[in-house]
Each structure stands twice: as C-alpha cells, then as structure tokens.
Amino acid sequence: MLIVKKFGGSSVANAERIRHVAETIVKSYKEGNQVVVVLSAQGDTTDELIEKANEINPHASKREMDMLLATGEQQSVALMAMAIQALGYPVISLNAFQCKITSNSNHSNARIKDIATERITNELENKNIVIITGFQGINRHLDVTTLGRGGSDTSAVALAAKLHADLCEIYTDVDGVYTADPRVVKTARKLPEITYDEMLEMASLGAQVLHNRSVELAKKYNVNLVVRSSMTDAEGTVVKEETKVEKMLVNGVAVDKDVARISLVGVKNEPGVAFKLFSILSKEKISVDIIIQSIGRDDRKDISFTTTREDLERTIKALEDNKERLGFNDISFNDHVAKVSIIGAGMATNSGVAAMLFEATYDAGINVNMISTSEIKISLLVDEKDADRASVAIHDKFINDDLKL
Amino acid sequence: MLIVKKFGGSSVANAERIRHVAETIVKSYKEGNQVVVVLSAQGDTTDELIEKANEINPHASKREMDMLLATGEQQSVALMAMAIQALGYPVISLNAFQCKITSNSNHSNARIKDIATERITNELENKNIVIITGFQGINRHLDVTTLGRGGSDTSAVALAAKLHADLCEIYTDVDGVYTADPRVVKTARKLPEITYDEMLEMASLGAQVLHNRSVELAKKYNVNLVVRSSMTDAEGTVVKEETKVEKMLVNGVAVDKDVARISLVGVKNEPGVAFKLFSILSKEKISVDIIIQSIGRDDRKDISFTTTREDLERTIKALEDNKERLGFNDISFNDHVAKVSIIGAGMATNSGVAAMLFEATYDAGINVNMISTSEIKISLLVDEKDADRASVAIHDKFINDDLKL
Numbered sequence: 001m002l003i004v005k006k007f008g009g010s011s012v013a014n015a016e017r018i019r020h021v022a023e024t025i026v027k028s029y030k031e032g033n034q035v036v037v038v039l040s041a042q043g044d045t046t047d048e049l050i051e052k053a054n055e056i057n058p059h060a061s062k063r064e065m066d067m068l069l070a071t072g073e074q075q076s077v078a079l080m081a082m083a084i085q086a087l088g089y090p091v092i093s094l095n096a097f098q099c100k101i102t103s104n105s106n107h108s109n110a111r112i113k114d115i116a117t118e119r120i121t122n123e124l125e126n127k128n129i130v131i132i133t134g135f136q137g138i139n140r141h142l143d144v145t146t147l148g149r150g151g152s153d154t155s156a157v158a159l160a161a162k163l164h165a166d167l168c169e170i171y172t173d174v175d176g177v178y179t180a181d182p183r184v185v186k187t188a189r190k191l192p193e194i195t196y197d198e199m200l201e202m203a204s205l206g207a208q209v210l211h212n213r214s215v216e217l218a219k220k221y222n223v224n225l226v227v228r229s230s231m232t233d234a235e236g237t238v239v240k241e242e243t244k245v246e247k248m249l250v251n252g253v254a255v256d257k258d259v260a261r262i263s264l265v266g267v268k269n270e271p272g273v274a275f276k277l278f279s280i281l282s283k284e285k286i287s288v289d290i291i292i293q294s295i296g297r298d299d300r301k302d303i304s305f306t307t308t309r310e311d312l313e314r315t316i317k318a319l320e321d322n323k324e325r326l327g328f329n330d331i332s333f334n335d336h337v338a339k340v341s342i343i344g345a346g347m348a349t350n351s352g353v354a355a356m357l358f359e360a361t362y363d364a365g366i367n368v369n370m371i372s373t374s375e376i377k378i379s380l381l382v383d384e385k386d387a388d389r390a391s392v393a394i395h396d397k398f399i400n401d402d403l404k405l
Numbered sequence: 406m407l408i409v410k411k412f413g414g415s416s417v418a419n420a421e422r423i424r425h426v427a428e429t430i431v432k433s434y435k436e437g438n439q440v441v442v443v444l445s446a447q448g449d450t451t452d453e454l455i456e457k458a459n460e461i462n463p464h465a466s467k468r469e470m471d472m473l474l475a476t477g478e479q480q481s482v483a484l485m486a487m488a489i490q491a492l493g494y495p496v497i498s499l500n501a502f503q504c505k506i507t508s509n510s511n512h513s514n515a516r517i518k519d520i521a522t523e524r525i526t527n528e529l530e531n532k533n534i535v536i537i538t539g540f541q542g543i544n545r546h547l548d549v550t551t552l553g554r555g556g557s558d559t560s561a562v563a564l565a566a567k568l569h570a571d572l573c574e575i576y577t578d579v580d581g582v583y584t585a586d587p588r589v590v591k592t593a594r595k596l597p598e599i600t601y602d603e604m605l606e607m608a609s610l611g612a613q614v615l616h617n618r619s620v621e622l623a624k625k626y627n628v629n630l631v632v633r634s635s636m637t638d639a640e641g642t643v644v645k646e647e648t649k650v651e652k653m654l655v656n657g658v659a660v661d662k663d664v665a666r667i668s669l670v671g672v673k674n675e676p677g678v679a680f681k682l683f684s685i686l687s688k689e690k691i692s693v694d695i696i697i698q699s700i701g702r703d704d705r706k707d708i709s710f711t712t713t714r715e716d717l718e719r720t721i722k723a724l725e726d727n728k729e730r731l732g733f734n735d736i737s738f739n740d741h742v743a744k745v746s747i748i749g750a751g752m753a754t755n756s757g758v759a760a761m762l763f764e765a766t767y768d769a770g771i772n773v774n775m776i777s778t779s780e781i782k783i784s785l786l787v788d789e790k791d792a793d794r795a796s797v798a799i800h801d802k803f804i805n806d807d808l809k810l
Contacts, residue, residue, distance in 0.1 A: 015460040049480070053487055055420045060487035067498050068483035071476035075454070078473035082458055082465035093472050097502040098547050119547075142503045142524075 001166040002124070003028060006038040006134060006156035010173055011230040012076050013043030015083075021230060022083035024171075025129060029089060034124045036163065038134040038156040039080060041072025062107035063143060066136075070096070070144045073133035073152075080131050091129040094119065096136045096144065101155065103137030103145045110137055110145035112154065115162045132159065150211020157214045161221035168223050169236070170210060175229035176237035177202065177209055180253040180395045184388045188395060191251060193238045198251050199225075201343040201377045215239065250344035250353070250398035253391045257338045257384060259289070260312040261369065263304040264319065266329030270299075277303060277319075277326060284318045286311045290339070290372040290381060300329075304370060306381065309335050337369065338387035341379040342394060354378060356397055364393035406571040407529070408433060411443040411539065411561035415578055416635040417481050418448030420488075426635060427488035429576075430534060434494060439529045441568065443539040443561040444485060446477025467512035468548060471541075475501070475549045478538035478557075485536050496534040499524065501541045501549065506560065508542030508550045515542055515550035517559065520567045537564065555616020562619045566626035573628050574641075575615060580634035581642035582607065582614050585658040585800045589793045593800060596656060598643045603656050604630075606748040606782045620644065655749035655758070655803040658796045662743045662789060664694070665717040666774065668709040669724065671734030679708060682724075682731055689723045691716045695744070695777040695786060705734075709775065711786065714740050742774065743792035746784040747799060759783060761802055769798035 005025065012018050029035045049068050053060050077093035084091040100116035123130045134152025137145045147154050153170055160168035177199065180188040194202070196219035203212045209227055218225045218239065228236025267273050274293065281288055286307055294302040307315050312335055319331055347353050357378055361368055366389065370381035382390050410430065417423050434440045454473050458465050482498035489496040505521035528535045539557025542550045552559050558575055565573035582604065585593040599607070601624035608617045614632055623630045623644065633641025672678050679698065686693055691712055699707040712720050717740055724736055752758050762783055766773055771794065775786035787795050 015457070018461055052420070052480075052484065056423060056484055057487040057491035060490055064483045064486045064490065064498060067486070067500075068480055071479045071483075074476045074479075075457075075473055078469045078476075079457065079461055081469045081472070082462040085465055085469065086462035093469060095472075095549075097543075138502075144500075 001032075002034040002036070002163060004036045004038060004156050004160040004163065004165045004168045005171060006152055006169070007040070007171045007230055008152065008173070009040040009043050009046070009076075011171055012039055012080065018079055018083045019086075021171075022080060022087055024230065025080075026084060026087050026089050029129050035129045036120065036124070036159060036165070037080065037129065037131045038152055038159060039073060039076040039131060040134050040152040041069070042076050042079075045072040045075070066107045066144045066146045069146055070133070070136045073135050077131040077133050084129055084131075089129060090127055091131060092123050093131040093133075094123070095133045096138050097142070099132055099159075101137040101158075103139055103147065105139040105141075105143070105145065107143075107145055109148035110139070112137055112147065112158045115158060117162050120159075120163065148213075150214055153211050153214035154217060157217045157221075157223050157225065160223045161217065166224065167226060168218070169226045169228060170214075171228055171230035172209060173229070173231070174209060174227075175232055175234045176227050177239075177252070179251065179399045180391050181255060184255065185253065185392050185395045187399075188253075189399075191237050192235070193240065194251055195345050196239060196241060197376055198343050198345055199239045201341070201374070202252055202254050210239070250342045250347065252343050253395045253399070254341045254343065255338060255387050255391050256341070257387060258308050258310075259306050259337050259339050259381070260309045260315075260333060260335040261304060261306050261337050261381060262312070262315055262319070262331065262333045263302055264326065264328040264330075265302050265332055266300045267303055268299060268327045269301045273326065274303060276322075280318055280322050280326075281307075281315065284314060286315050286318065290370050290379060292370050306337070306339070306370070336384040337381050338384045339379050339381055340387055340390045340394065341377050342398060343377045344398075345376050347376055347378070357394065360393045360397035361390060364389055366390050366393070406437075407439040407441070407568060409441045409443060409561050409565040409568065409570045409573045410576060411557055411574070412445070412576045412635055413557065413578070414445040414448050414451070414481075416576055417444055417485065420484075423484055423488045424491075426576075427485060427492055429635065430485075431489060431492050431494050434534050440534045441525065441529070441564060441570070442485065442534065442536045443557055443564060444478060444481040444536060445539050445557040446474070447481050447484075450477040450480070471512045471549050471551045474551055475538070475541045478540050482536040482538050489534055489536075494534060495532055496536060497528050498536040498538075499528070500538045501543050502547070504537055506542040506563075508544055508552065510544040510546075510548070510550065512548075512550055514553035515544070517542055517552065517563045520563060522567050525564075525568065553618075555619055558616050558619035559622060562622045562626075562628050562630065565628045566622065571629065572631060573623070574631045574633060575619075576633060576635035577614060578634070578636070579614060579632075580637055580639040581632055582644075582657070584656065584804045585796050586660060589660070590658065590797050590800045592804075593658075594804075596642050597640070598645065599656060600750050601644060601646060602781055603748050603750055604644045606746070606779070607657055607659050615644070655747045655752065657748050658800045658804070659746045659748065660743060660792050660796050661746070662792060663713050663715075664711050664742050664744050664786070665714045665720075665738060665740040666709060666711050666742050666786060667717070667720055667724070667736065667738045668707055669731065669733040669735075670707050670737055671705045672708055673732045674704050674706045678731065681727075682708060685723055685727050685731075686712075686720065689719060691720050691723065695775050695784060697775050711742070711744070711775070741789040742786050743789045744784050744786055745792055745795045745799065746782050747803060748782045749803075750781050752781055752783070762799065765798045765802035766795060769794055771795045771798070 081093040103110035134155040176190040182188040225239035289306045291305045486498040508515035539560040581595040587593040630644035694711045696710045
C-alpha cells in the first residue's frame with residue numbers, strides 16, 4: 001500500500017516525540033508499505049518565529065512572513081529523516097521546492113494548484129521513506145507560500161490525491177472523531193466511520209479535528225482519510241464518501257462557542273434591505289453564519305445573524321457607518337452565545353429529528369434563540385452557559401438512544 | 406554602483422543588530438546604489454540546529470544536515486527584509502532555490518557552480534533591495550547543499566562576480582586587515598590595501614578575516630573586495646589584484662596556533678617513501694602543511710610535517726596502521742607548536758628578508774624548528790609559548806622599521 005501519514009506540530013515537538021513518530025513510520029514501512037510523511041513545524045516553532053518577526057516589524061509583508069515560517073517545516077522534515085536514519089532505514093526529506101508543490105500567490109493562505117510527483121515517486125521506487133514539508137507551497141515566481149490554518153492536513157490530502165495513495169492517515173492528539181466533545185459529554189463515543197459531508201459539518205461547527213479544506217479536497221478526489229492518534233495504536237475514524245455501517249440518524253453533536261449574535265432592530269420593511277446588509281458585510285470580509293429575519297410588522301422588521309466573536313467589533317462599526325443606508329433603529333448584540341449542532345447523513349430523510357431536538361432542549365430547560373438547518377445538520381443558538389448542558393442532553397437523546405434501539 | 410554586502414552571523418544575532426544592519430543597507434541604497442545583501446544564519450542558530458540534530462542522530466547524513474542548517478539563513482534573510490520594510494524601503498529576500506545558486510553535490514562542503522542572475526537582476530530593476538541566503542546552494546537534483554566554512558563569504562563573492570558588481574563589501578567584527586593580530590602586537594596597523602595573493606597567504610596562515618575560497622574566487626573574477634566593520638563607518642581594507650601603494654617588503658605577520666608537528670624517525674633512505682607517506686595521508690583526507698626531510702645518514706632519514714591539531718590523532722593512527730609499509734622506527738609529535746609567518750608581495754625580489762627574519766628571532770631568543778618559504782611568505786615553526794613574542798619581534802623588525810624608512 002502507498003500510505004500518506006500526516007503528523008502535527010505537537011507530535012514532533014521534541015527529540016523524544018520525533019523518535020516515537022519515527023518508530024511509527026518505520027513500523028508501517030516494515031509492513032511493506034510505501035510511506036510518505038507530511039509534517040508540521042515543531043511545537044511552538046511557528047509562534048516563536050512570529051514573535052521574532054513582530055519584534056522587528058509587526059507589519060511585515062505576508063510574502064516575507066511565509067519565507068520565515070516555511071523554515072519550521074523544513075527543520076521538522078530534516079530532523080525526522082535523521083531519526084529514521086538512526087533506526088537504520090532509507091529516508092529522504094523534501095520541501096515544497098523539491099516536490100514542486102505549486103500554489104497561487106495568496107501568501108499566508110495560499111491554495112495548492114498542483115504537485116509534481118516525479119521526485120516523490122522516484123524516491124519511493126528507490127525504497128526511500130519520503131518526508132515532506134506540510135503547510136507550504138511555491139507560487140509561479142518560486143516564492144514560498146504558506147497554506148493557512150490546517151495547511152498541513154491539506155498538504156497531506158493533496159499529496160494522497162496526486163499520488164493515488166491507498167490511505168491518508170491524519171495523526172492528531174485525539175484518537176478519532178467523536179459523537180461529541182468527550183471532555184463535555186462523558187458518554188461520547190468514537191465513530192468508526194463518517195462521511196466527508198458529515199465531517200465537513202462537524203469541522204465547520206467547531207469540532208477541530210480536521211480542517212475543512214482538507215476534507216473538501218479528500219471528498220473531491222475521493223481520498224481515503226483516517227483520523228487517528230499519534231500516541232496510541234487505537235483504530236481511528238475513517239472519513240469516506242459512503243459509510244458501510246447503517247446510517248445513524250445523528251452522527252455527532254458539535255459545540256461552537258466562537259459565536260456572537262447581532263440584531264438590527266427596526267429595519268425598514270422593504271425589498272433589498274437584506275441584500276444591502278450582507279453586501280456591506282461581504283465587502284468587509286465578515287463571514288456570517290446563521291441568519292434570521294422576523295416577519296415584518298407595520299413597516300419595520302428585525303434581522304439577526306451570527307459572526308465570530310473576533311469579527312463582532314468590525315461588524316458593529318460597519319453597520320454604524322451605514323446606518324442611514326440601511327435605515328434601522330438600533331443594533332443589539334450578544335457575544336455570550338454558542339451554537340450547538342447535530343450532524344447526520346440520515347437526518348435528511350427523517351422528519352422527526354427537529355421535534356426530538358426541541359424535546360431534548362425543552363426537557364433540559366434550555367432556551368433556544370435561533371435555529372438553522374441544512375440537509376445533514378440542525379444548529380441551535382443558545383446562551384453560552386447552556387451550551388455544554390445542551391450538548392449532553394442532545395447527545396443523550398439521539399446517540400445514546402440510538403444505541404439502545 | 407551595484408554593491409554586494411555580506412554580513413556574518415554576529416551582525417544579525419538579534420533584532421537590535423538586524424535593525425542596525427538594515428540602516429547600513431538603506432543608507433547605501435539611498436545613495437543611489439543597487440544593493441544585494443548576503444547573510445549568514447543568526448548568531449548561534451547553526452550551533453543550536455546542530456545540537457538538535459545530534460540529540461536525534463549524531464551520525465545523520467550530510468544531506469539531511471544541510472537541509473536542516475539551510476533554514477538558518479532563510480530566517481535571517483526574511484527577518485532582514487522585514488526590518489528594511491519597517492524603514493519603508495522596497496526589499497525582497499531570496500533563497501538558493503530562487504536564485505538558482507547551483508553547486509556540486511558535496512554536502513556540507515559544496516562548491517558553487519553557477520548562479521542564475523535573472524531573478525536578482527529583475528528585482529534590482531524593480532528598485533528592490535535584494536537579500537540573499539549565504540552559505541547554501543542547490544545541486545542538480547534540487548537538494549540543498551551548504552558551502553562549508555566561510556561559505557557566506559564565498560556566496561557574496563560569487564554573486565558579485567556573476568552580477569559584475571562594482572564592489573563586494575565583507576562586513577566583519579574587525580574593521581580591516583591588520584599587519585598583525587592587534588590583540589598581540591600593539592603596534593599593528595590596518596592596511597588600506599592588500600593583494601589577493603597576500604590575503605590568501607594571510608588567511609591560510611591563521612588571520613581569519615576572509616576564508617580562502619572567497620579570496621581565490623575574487624582573484625579569479627577580479628572582484629573588488631573590501632573588508633570592513635559592521636559596527637563602525639571606518640574605511641576597511643581593499644583586496645585587489647595590484648595595490649597602488651608602493652610595495653612594502655612585508656605586509657603582515659600572521660600566527661597560526663592550530664598546528665601539530667609529526668616526525669617519522671628512522672625512515673628507510675630510499676626513493677618513494679615520501680610518496681607512500683603522503684599518499685596514505687591524502688587518502689585519509691589529512692591536509693599537510695610544512696614538510697621537512699632530513700638529509701639521510703647511512704640508510705635512514707627523518708621526515709617531519711605539520712597538520713592541524715584536530716587531525717593529529719587520525720594521522721598517528723594512519724601512520725601506525727602503515728608502519729610496515731613505511732618502514733620507520735618511531736613516531737614523535739608535538740602539538741604545542743605554532744606557525745609564525747610574514748607575508749608580502751615585495752618579498753619575492755628581496756634576498757635579505759630571510760636574514761632579517763632570523764635576526765629578529767635570534768635577538769628575541771626564540772628557537773625555530775622548521776622553515777617553509779614561498780614567493781610571498783616565509784613561515785617559521787616555533788614553540789607555541791614563543792609564538793606571540795615572535796610575532797611582536799618580527800612585526801617590530803619589518804613593519805615598524807619599514808615605516809621609519
């Protein structure tokens with residue numbers, strides 16, 4: 001088998017962990033696999049480099065920041081190659097120049113365009129374990145780019161896609177995807193399988209196991225993804241197009257606390273107001289999540305929506321600046337809210353889910369502020385203080401009950 | 406003018422020094438020059454990376470070591486570019502991939518083969534200050550190489566040669582080339598000019614201002630070299646083909662304490678022994694400096710030579726291993742010796758130099774063990790404890806006297 005394995009920064013934070021990961025890699029190689037490994041920068045390296053840069057210039061260009069940060073992954077891959085050499089196995093490290101991992105020029109958040117697999121394939125044919133820098137690419141000028149948050153996951157999936165790998169294993173500090181956050185919901189259990197779409201919803205709803213871009217890419221190229229722990233041999237969670245197990249109604253409960261609610265009160269009840277509002281926010285690059293519009297009374301209505309807490313201040317400023325154009329009376333906001341969501345591919349065909357959901361929150365005495373639904377998820381906006389309790393109640397209702405059926 | 410400036414690791418060791426160097430660079434740019442800057446890794450970065458590597462694998466391949474170490478210079482150039490951006494000037498950092506600084510594949514001690522200047526020239530035409538990683542290249546497989554000791558000097562001179570720069574300024578922690586080590590010889594003075602050949606002899610004789618490879622390259626391509634201080638504005642020493650000032654008899658006194666003497670006693674007095682001896686040492690990659698052969702008495706003679714102290718142990722082992730083949734009685738050695746040399750292009754045409762030299766050492770009561778001469782230098786092997794005293798005596802004799810004439 002050709003396997004791509006990705007290890008994050010905490011897995012390679014020091015010499016001891018590097019040696020541990022080296023053993024994991026060699027074990028797979030000894031089983032007769034061709035092994036390609038994608039690594040992030042060691043532990044706090046990236047943060048340390050950012051600090052160094054800020055000391056010199058807090059407004060440095062993203063192009064130079066990428067040039068600086070890309071050294072972190074290059075150090076990781078060289079050190080890992082050395083650890084594998086110490087175990088006596090053939091290995092070579094490669095960076096984005098050597099693999100020709102080309103990207104667009106959007107420094108600090110670039111998108112991979114292509115990977116020239118020739119060098120990698122040659123090294124694999126020469127029986128080498130191949131260790132590749134994650135998180136980075138080169139643009140058409142040969143300038144270094146970085147891929148933004150979750151970039152190494154994306155590198156791994158892109159490599160798996162281009163190399164037609166049989167498997168792409170993402171090693172993390174958890175041993176798979178859970179039905180809910182195990183720190184909050186004690187009865188949460190690990191899912192053996194999950195679909196790409198479910199994983200996408202989970203990720204976007206605050207379950208930070210895999211970054212969305214990597215899952216989207218895996219879905220597009222049908223890459224067999226596995227999320228597993230770098231510390232244990234436990235089987236992880238397989239992410240794939242169709243799960244073989246019978247579809248559960250709900251596959252997971254996710255909580256996202258990085259949410260702020262904003263309401264425009266007393267907006268004129270006339271066509272085009274929502275269009276104006278969201279054009280303004282889009283121009284400011286503010287992402288909006290749940291949107292609710294009240295039914296107009298007389299000539300006025302209310303529009304509520306959620307953003308991340310980081311964007312709250314900018315959002316309010318943008319609204320104030322356009323008060324006349326939008327024609328509202330007041331702005332109200334609450335940054336102590338959280339989004340609790342249930343995700344499941346089985347949901348689309350089952351009309352009773354919403355009812356069960358409200359039964360769970362009603363039984364737990366939790367007030368629901370806003371609701372948003374999609375094919376495979378329902379999200380509720382609740383007070384932040386109720387979020388964990390809501391996730392336990394909903395998990396009990398759907399997933400533990402599901403087990404009992 | 407197109408100027409290449411090279412700054413070493415101590416000049417960019419921290420944010421403060423980087424800012425200082427950035428100002429030096431911008432000053433030259435504001436004077437209307439095109440400025441290309443070559444940097445080493447920050448202060449102790451290279452040593453720290455080597456330590457990290459040793460913790461994981463003390464016998465790591467040189468290929469992976471180069472991959473690791475090359476990150477140090479990449480960090481330097483990115484940070485310097487940020488510092489120049491902070492001053493408000495256009496700048497871009499480039500690494501060996503981007504400049505296509507191609508080298509052979511002799512990892513850890515590679516030789517530059519070529520530099521594709523197109524990218525650099527374009528950036529200069531776009532009014533950018535260009536900051537380039539020293540010490541590194543890429544081989545024909547696009548693998549990262551490093552250029553060994555003094556590698557950044559070599560990078561700077563090679564760039565100056567390829568770009569047809571008007572000047573190549575090597576910034577160091579001294580403000581030029583002195584007639585002797587100013588810490589030892591109080592009357593030592595800075596030379597305004599020195600020839601490539603004199604500089605080569607100075608460097609190889611222990612005056613560690615410029616590495617020989619960079620001077621050889623400068624001589625080959627007739628690059629105008631200047632050695633100057635990164636801390637002061639003092640004019641440095643110009644290194645060039647012919648100096649305009651009247652040739653002094655002796656331009657400098659250099660002391661090299663990294664010397665060990667080894668003697669083979671009672672070698673068979675027959676042809677081919679010296680050939681066998683130095684073939685063996687060459688095979689072991691042991692560099693030999695001064696060689697003395699005694700006139701044979703009866704059927705036996707002695708051969709003495711010097712190596713670096715680091716190579717002493719390996720040399721003795723190689724000799725012992727080949728005792729039968731070489732046919733000697735004993736090995737004697739002394740690693741408490743030092744080489745004191747005088748260098749001067751005027752020496753070749755003056756027969757009195759040797760006499761003056763021995764007068765100086767005789768007056769100072771210093772015993773001379775071995776002597777070696779070339780066109781522009783004479784080296785004496787003395788006891789280590791006498792070395793500094795010898796350099797003062799010789800400097801007084803030749804250089805202070807010279808001044809008095």
